[in-house]
Amino acid sequence: MTEPRDNGPNGKRRQGAVTGLSAVQQTWQSIPEVIRRPIPLAIVLVLALTYPFIYKDLRSLGELGDFFPQLGSVVIILVFTMMAVGLNIVVGYSGLLDLGYVAFYAAGAYTAGWLASGQFEEVNFHLGSSGITSDVTGIHISLWLVFLIAGAFTAITGILIGLPTLRLRGDYLAIVTLGFGEIVPQVVRNGDDFGGFNLTNGTFGINPIDSPGFGDPLHDTLGLPVSYQASFQRERLFYWTILGLLLLTVFCSVRLRDSRLGRAWIAIREDETAAAAMGIPLMRTKTWAYAIGAFFGGIAGAYYASFKSGAFPSDFYFNISIFLLCMVILGGMGSVWGVVAGGLILGWLNVEGLAVIGSKFNAAAGTDFEIAKYQFGIYGTIIVLMMLFRPTGLIPERRRKRELEEGVHDESLYEVSH
Amino acid sequence: MATRESNQQRGPFEGVLRGARPSALSTVGLVFVGILAVWLLINLIKDPQDFFVVFLIGLTTGLVYALVALGYTLVYGILQLINFAHGDVFAFTGLFASTMILSVFNLTEESSAVTIVFGLAATLVIVTAFGATLNTVIERVAYHRLLKAPRLALLITAVGMSFIVQNVALAIYDVNFRRVPELIPRTDVFEIGGVHYQWNKFAVILVTIPVLIALSWLVQSTRQGKAMRATAQDPDAAAMVGIDVNRTISFTFALAGGLAGVGGLLFLLQFNIRYDTGFELGLIAFTAAVLGGIGNLSGAVLGAVTIGLIQSFNEGLSWMTPGSDWTRSIIFGVLIAILVFRPQGLLGEQTPDRA
Secondary structure, X not given: OOOOOOOOOOHHHHHHHHHHOOHHHHHHHHOOHHHHOHHHHHHHHHHHHHHHHHHHHHHOOHHHHOOOOOHHHHHHHHHHHHHHHHHHHHXXXXXXXXXXXXXXXXXXXXXXXXXXXXXOOOOEEEEEOOOOOOOOOEEEEOHHHHHHHHHHHHHHHHHHHHHHHOXXXXXXXXXXXXXXXXXXXXXXXXOOOEOOEOOOOHHHOEOOEOOOOOHHHHHHHHOOOOOOOOOOOHHHHHHHHHHHHHHHHHHHHHHHHHOHHHHHHHHHHHOHHHHHHOOOOHXXXXXXXXXXXXXXXXXXXXHHHHHOOOEOHHHOOHHHHHHHHHHHHHHOOOOHHHHHHHHHHHHHHHHHHHHHHHHHHHHHHOOOOOHHHHHHHHHHHHHHHHHHHOOOXXXXXXXXXXXXXXXXXXXXXXXXXX | OHHHHHOOOOOHHHHXXXXXXXXXXXXXXXXXXXXXXXXXXXXXXXXXXXHHHHHXXXXXXXHHHHHHHHHHHHHHHHHOOOOOHHHHHHHHHHHHHHHHHHHHOOXXXXXXXHHHHHXXXXXXXXXXXXXXXXXXXXXXXXXXXXXXXXXXXXXXXXHHHHHHHHHHHHHHHOOOOEOOOOOOOOOEEEEEOOEEEEHHHHHHHHHHHHHHHHHHHHHHHOHHHHHHHHHHHOHHHHHHOOOOHHHHHHHHHXXXXXXXXXXXXXXXXXXXXXXXXXXXXXXXXXXXXXXXXXXXXXXXXXXXXXXXXHHHHHHHOOOXXXXXXXXXXHHHHHHHHHHHHOOOOOOOOOOOOOO
C-alpha cells in the first residue's frame, strides 16, 4: 500500500510525508488505509465514551483542569451540537439560510412536554412510560417513542413552514424563517389560554417532564435503569444516550449527503437553475431538506426538555438560531465533522468556556470584565471574521476543499443561486 | 435579472382583477383582507373617538418606522442585501442621542423653549452625522470585501454585524433602558370631537415629512441620486458609464445611517430605548419595507405607516383585539403573508425571486 493513489483526498499529505522523512509519519503511512482511516475517529470515540469516568480526574488537573467541562454541561453541548448537525443539512447541504431553527427546537421540546408530563390533567394516558405509577394524570408516553414522535411532528412543522416559503429564494427565505422563529416562542408564551384551553402553560412552561428509562422488566433482567432521572448515574446515562444520538445524527447526515437526495441538495446549493434543468424537483428536494433538518432539531429539543425536565418559553429566543448558525459557519458549512467540531467549541464556550476564560482573565489582569455578557458579540465577531477570512470554515467540506486544491472552483462555491 | 422572472410569477390579486379564475391562495388572501376591513369598520362604529386617537398614534409611530424602513429599502435596492445591522445602528444612534441630550446639552423639562429647540436641532444634526458615519464604517469594514462574494456570505455577515453593533452598544450603555425627560410638551395641537393630538407627536411629523421630501428630492433630482438609481439597476453598467460604484454604495449606506439617526432621536423622544431595541424594531421596519415593496421608497413609507397602524390598532382598539402580547406574531404573520401572497409588496413591481 505504499504506492500513492492517484486522487485520494489525502494525496497532498502523503507527498509531504515522503519529503519530510519523519519516522512517525512514515510508520503512520505504512498502515493500510482501511485501518488507518478509522483510527482517529476510534480514539475520539473511546475518549468520549470514557469521559464520564475520567472527567473528575481531568478537572482536578489544577489550572488546566478548569477547561474540562462538567458532565451535565457536556450533555447540553452535545444537544446543541446535534441541532447544529441538523441545521447543517438545511444551511450547509442545501444552501437555504434558516434563521428560525429555534422554532424546531421549541416544537420538539413542547412535544415532549405534551406527551410526557402532567400537563393535560384531564386525561390519564400511559404508554410504556417508566418510573411513573399509572395513577398519575396526564399523558405519559415512553420517552423513546416521544423522541420519534417529536422528530416526526417537528418534521411536519418544517414541511408546513417550508411549503409556502421555500418558493422564495435566499434572503427572503431567511427572513421568513426568522419570522417563524419569532412567532413560535410567542405562541408558546401566550398559549396558556386558547379559548380557555391551557396548551403550553404560558411563561411558567411545562414541568416536570418524564425522563427516559427502560422500565422494571428490563431493569430486573438486564440491569438497565428504570428511569434516568431517578438513577444515581443520571448524568452518565443522559450523556451516553446523547452521544449515541449525536453519532446517529452524524451517521445519517453523512449517508444522506452521499445519497441521491444529498447530491440533489448540493446541486441546488451550487446552482439552482442548473439543478432544475437537470430534472431535480426543487420544491420537493428543498422541503425534504427542511423536514430532515427539522427532524433532528425536534429530537434534540425533546431530549433536552427531558434532560432538564421542563420546557420553558424563555429558552427559545432568536439568539439560539444565530448561535446554531454560528456553529455551522465556524465548522464549515456542509462539513459534518466540521460542524461537530464547531458545535463542540461554541457549545463549550457557551456553557462553561466563556465563564472560565473570563474568570481566568480577570484573575490575571485584575479586572472585573463580564465576558459572558458579550457572548453574542463574540459569536457575531466569529461569524464576520469567518466570512471575511475563511468562508469555508475550520474543517472545510472535502468536496469544497478538493475543488479549491484542484483549481476547479468558481465563484459560487456556496451560493444559493445567482 | 428581473426580466427573467417578470412573467413567471404574478401577484395573486392580478389574476382576480383581470377576471381570471382566482387561485386558492388569492381567495384566502382576499377573504383575510375582507375580514380585516369588517373588523376595522366595527371598531370604528363602536367607538369612533378611540378609533381616531389610535389612528393618530399609529400614524406617528409609522412615520418613525418609515425612517428605519427607508434605510433597509435603500440598501436592499443597491446591494440586494438585507442589512440586519440596520436596526441596531438605529438603536445605537438613539442611545447616542440620549447622551447628547442628557450629558452634552443638559436639556431638562425646565430648560427654556429656545434652549430645547436649539439643543434638539443640534442633537438631530449630530446624531444624523453619527448614524451616517457608523453605517459607512460598517459597510467599509464588513461588507465591502464581500461585494463580489456570494450573496449568502454577505447576508450572514450582516447578521454577525448586527450582534457586534448591539454588543458595542451594550458595552457602552449597559442593559438599562434610557429615557429622556419630556422635552416637547404634551399640549394639544388640535382637538376635534374629543380626539386630541399633542405636540410631542406632531413634532415627529414636523421632522419626518421634510426629511422624506428632502430624500425624495435627493434620489430623484440630484446627480448622486441618479448614480444611486443607476447602480441599483445594474452596477456593472453604471461603472461602465463612469459612475463610482463604491462611492455610491458608501453614500447609500451613509444616507441610510443618517435616516436611522433621525429615527433614533424621534423614537427616543417618545419611548425608552436600550441596546437591543433595534433588533425587534429593525424587524418591524424590515417588514414595513417588504410590505411596501422592497427597493421602493414610497412603498417603504406606505408599508411603515401600515405597520404602525396595525400595531396601534391591535394594541389600542377594544373590540376583538388580540392585544400587545401578540403584536410581534401579527407583524411577522403579515410579513409571511405578504411574502407568500404578494412577494412584490404593495407598490413593488419586481418579484423578489433573485437570491
